[in-house]
Amino acid sequence: MATSRMGPRLSRRDMLKMFGVSAGMAGLAACGDDGGGGAAGGGGSGSKEVTVGSNASDTLPKKAYEEVFANFQKASGITAKVNTVDHNTYQEQINNYLQGRPDDVWMWFAGYRMQFFAQRGLAGPVTDVWQKIGGNFTEALKQASTGLDGQQYFIPFYYYPWAFFYRKSVFEEKGYQPATTLDELVALAKQMQADNLTPIAFADKDGWPAMGTFDYLNMRINGYDFHISLMGGNESWTDPKVAKVFDTWRGLLPYHQQGALGRTWQEAGQALHQKKAGMYLLGMFVGQQFPEADRDDLDFFAFPEIDSTIGTDSVEAPIDGFMLAKSPREEANAKQLLEYLAGTEAVSTYLKSDPNNIAANTKADTSGYNALQKKAVELIGSAAHISQFLDRDTRPDFASTVMIPSLQEFIRKPNDVAGLTKKIEDQKKTIFTS
Amino acid sequence: MAVTTRRRRRGPRLTRRDKLVLAVMIAVPTLLHLTLIWVPTMLSVALSFARWDGIGGLDTIKWVGLENYRQIFTIYPPFWPAVQHNLIWLVFFLLVPTTFGLFLALQLDKQLRATRVYQSALFLPVVLALAIVGFIWQLVYSPEQGLLNNLLGRTEQGNLIDWLGNPKLNLWAMLVAASWRHVGYIMILYLAGLKSVDPSLREAAAIDGANEWQAFRRVVFPALKPINVVVLVVTVIESLRAFDIVFVINSGRNGLELLSVLVYDNIVGEASRIGFGSTLAVILLTVSLAFIIPYLVVYFRATIGRGEVR
Numbered sequence: 001m002a003t004s005r006m007g008p009r010l011s012r013r014d015m016l017k018m019f020g021v022s023a024g025m026a027g028l029a030a031c032g033d034d035g036g037g038g039a040a041g042g043g044g045s046g047s048k049e050v051t052v053g054s055n056a057s058d059t060l061p062k063k064a065y066e067e068v069f070a071n072f073q074k075a076s077g078i079t080a081k082v083n084t085v086d087h088n089t090y091q092e093q094i095n096n097y098l099q100g101r102p103d104d105v106w107m108w109f110a111g112y113r114m115q116f117f118a119q120r121g122l123a124g125p126v127t128d129v130w131q132k133i134g135g136n137f138t139e140a141l142k143q144a145s146t147g148l149d150g151q152q153y154f155i156p157f158y159y160y161p162w163a164f165f166y167r168k169s170v171f172e173e174k175g176y177q178p179a180t181t182l183d184e185l186v187a188l189a190k191q192m193q194a195d196n197l198t199p200i201a202f203a204d205k206d207g208w209p210a211m212g213t214f215d216y217l218n219m220r221i222n223g224y225d226f227h228i229s230l231m232g233g234n235e236s237w238t239d240p241k242v243a244k245v246f247d248t249w250r251g252l253l254p255y256h257q258q259g260a261l262g263r264t265w266q267e268a269g270q271a272l273h274q275k276k277a278g279m280y281l282l283g284m285f286v287g288q289q290f291p292e293a294d295r296d297d298l299d300f301f302a303f304p305e306i307d308s309t310i311g312t313d314s315v316e317a318p319i320d321g322f323m324l325a326k327s328p329r330e331e332a333n334a335k336q337l338l339e340y341l342a343g344t345e346a347v348s349t350y351l352k353s354d355p356n357n358i359a360a361n362t363k364a365d366t367s368g369y370n371a372l373q374k375k376a377v378e379l380i381g382s383a384a385h386i387s388q389f390l391d392r393d394t395r396p397d398f399a400s401t402v403m404i405p406s407l408q409e410f411i412r413k414p415n416d417v418a419g420l421t422k423k424i425e426d427q428k429k430t431i432f433t434s
Numbered sequence: 435m436a437v438t439t440r441r442r443r444r445g446p447r448l449t450r451r452d453k454l455v456l457a458v459m460i461a462v463p464t465l466l467h468l469t470l471i472w473v474p475t476m477l478s479v480a481l482s483f484a485r486w487d488g489i490g491g492l493d494t495i496k497w498v499g500l501e502n503y504r505q506i507f508t509i510y511p512p513f514w515p516a517v518q519h520n521l522i523w524l525v526f527f528l529l530v531p532t533t534f535g536l537f538l539a540l541q542l543d544k545q546l547r548a549t550r551v552y553q554s555a556l557f558l559p560v561v562l563a564l565a566i567v568g569f570i571w572q573l574v575y576s577p578e579q580g581l582l583n584n585l586l587g588r589t590e591q592g593n594l595i596d597w598l599g600n601p602k603l604n605l606w607a608m609l610v611a612a613s614w615r616h617v618g619y620i621m622i623l624y625l626a627g628l629k630s631v632d633p634s635l636r637e638a639a640a641i642d643g644a645n646e647w648q649a650f651r652r653v654v655f656p657a658l659k660p661i662n663v664v665v666l667v668v669t670v671i672e673s674l675r676a677f678d679i680v681f682v683i684n685s686g687r688n689g690l691e692l693l694s695v696l697v698y699d700n701i702v703g704e705a706s707r708i709g710f711g712s713t714l715a716v717i718l719l720t721v722s723l724a725f726i727i728p729y730l731v732v733y734f735r736a737t738i739g740r741g742e743v744r
Contacts, residue, residue, distance in 0.1 A: 091703070091704060092702055092703035094704060095488055095489060095704065096488075099489065120489050120490070122489065198591050205598065205599060205683075205684050207685060257591065258592070258596070259577045259599050259600075260599065261596070261598075261600070261601075261684070261688050262575075262577050262596045262598035262599025263576075263577055263599065267576070267577070267578065271578070396703075396704035396706075397487075397704070397706060400699065400704065400705045401699055401705050404687060405511060405687055405688070406511075408687060409511075423511055426509040427505075427509055427510070427511075431707075
């Protein structure tokens with residue numbers, strides 16, 4: 001699905017992760033280029049093939065992409081050879097994959113995660129493609145696709161917003177109103193507690209979901225620019241501004257579901273579905289935990305305002321899309337494919353099968369959207385800034401080896417903010433020097 | 435040379451062809467051993483003094499001296515907990531599953547009826563990979579949907595026991611799960627050892643009036659010495675290489691840090707802190723050697739002393 005990192009079936013995913021571990025340890029270098037390696041053996045300019053590296057390993061997205069590439073073949077006569085790798089394994093082996101013989105076109109994420117590989121010369125610029133398709137995307141999306149050198153390296157495909165999700169039927173029955181400010185959120189949470197509901201479902205066993213809470217609090221309290229600058233390693237974590245984020249979070253923790261560090265987001269999503277929890281701050285993929293029949297009951301409201309001078313101008317909406325290999329074997333075909341993927345037809349085909357996302361292409365047909373998708377379009381359309389998610393907006397080594405343990409420590413021991421931020425800052429300094 | 439060789443040989447003299455075969459048979463494994471084990475190990479040691487993200491050629495490696503070691507010992511929060519957890523793992527494994535495995539082996543050795551059924555049941559977890567054991571026990575420990583909390587009636591907010599998320603509990607929960615598998619392994623090892631203990635020894639002890647405990651303590655257990663060594667080595671190895679079970683539970687974070695997991699976290703994956711991760715691997719290697727070298731020294735001294743190694 002469109003989740004930032006996890007698919008719907010934890011167990012299978014984790015098992016594959018394990019295989020990834022053993023494979024990775026057995027022969028790191030060998031893993032990088034196995035699948036895609038000899039796919040375009042023919043080479044040459046007359047070839048009617050292009051290879052695609054895909055992380056869409058879950059059934060639903062995989063099938064959806066198959067249709068997209070089949071349509072591309074009909075339209076252009078070029079066959080896309082897809083090399084699908086398990087979502088997490090793909091991500092973990094990306095460094096080796098890109099340094100080996102990567103596929104001509106490969107799936108990736110916008111933001112810092114994209115810029116990093118562009119800067120290291122592991123991705124090819126697609127500025128010429130953008131000149132043809134630029135009109136399909138908003139300025140914010142173009143920004144999110146641009147490398148530090150001013151060239152475009154990324155073709156956005158779809159995205160999915162993060163927000164407070166809730167069940168309409170619960171809100172109607174109890175007379176709750178979506179919160180627009182922090183005070184309202186606290187009042188709503190108290191009311192839910194009085195009604196014997198867990199106000200905010202919460203899970204962070206896998207380490208990444210709590211990042212969403214941090215991102216939103218930081219953007220609402222200190223603004224988007226500070227957030228991005230902090231993620232870029234340019235601000236100090238011992239800044240009182242950061243302490244304020246953690247202090248505010250601590251004030252909200254009593255309304256969060258207990259035992260978050262032992263729970264997966266799937267379990268927290270089920271608490272929301274079973275009406276044990278009132279709301280859940282997560283990406284739109286939370287819908288995967290709702291059976292088809294109850295999906296119409298799912299609704300969301302934007303993360304409430306905290307500082308009225310900042311308002312709710314930022315939305316967290318990770319963008320997934322495509323990038324070009326640094327030296328593709330079939331460059332012309334690859335660019336033709338990218339152009340097709342940036343068009344309206346491709347993404348409409350995709351979303352028909354996987355409606356847990358919305359199209360990045362602003363001209364895409366939205367008539368088939370369900371109510372939730374329509375609302376998501378509105379939410380993102382009204383945003384001045386789109387953030388990508390903590391682990392996509394900062395260095396991957398910082399996100400995984402420093403931020404995940406740190407946020408988990410905060411959830412466990414929320415009272416020592418000064419000690420925590422000092423530890424983060426100490427490690428940040430050593431990581432951001434390279 | 436030839437003279438001395440000839441004098442020392444007791445068997446027939448080796449032909450040129452024999453020598454060639456011998457040379458190849460020794461050279462090939464030695465070469466494989468060197469290239470697959472010692473060269474990578476030495477490279478890891480070298481990389482532990484470097485900073486490198488694994489992207490680009492070798493010229494992008496920056497040598498930083500002992501900087502990685504300094505950082506790990508001073509400002510890397512998961513390091514000391516990981517060392518501690520590895521040691522707890524080792525001590526727990528040496529005490530609990532080993533003792534219990536021996537106990538079970540003794541019971542099963544008594545020719546009980548349907549002893550094979552018990553044996554198979556107890557041995558069954560051993561055929562499972564530790565990762566699978568992790569999945570199984572996750573179903574037991576999970577907060578709201580887990581078996582244990584449902585049996586205890588502790589699934590409500592406010593009274594639930596967070597077996598996997600509470601860092602004071604989760605390591606012990608994992609140790610129980612890992613022991614569940616390890617006990618079977620130890621049991622089979624001891625059972626095999628008990629079968630080879632000469633029954634006449636026990637009879638003699640019984641005739642001399644030894645009770646069951648005395649017979650075990652003075653006769654059977656000393657006879658099991660070779661098995662004890664095997665069990666000790668197996669247990670040390672299992673404890674130091676523990677990885678999969680905690681990785682399945684929560685990627686080895688939040689109370690489940692282990693050195694092996696930290697190596698993985700830093701090297702594999704997008705993080706790609708090759709130098710930093712190598713430093714952790716070197717530390718793990720040092721810890722392992724601290725257990726292995728004394729063992730080898732004692733073992734060789736004993737066997738050479740008995741003249742079993744020529």
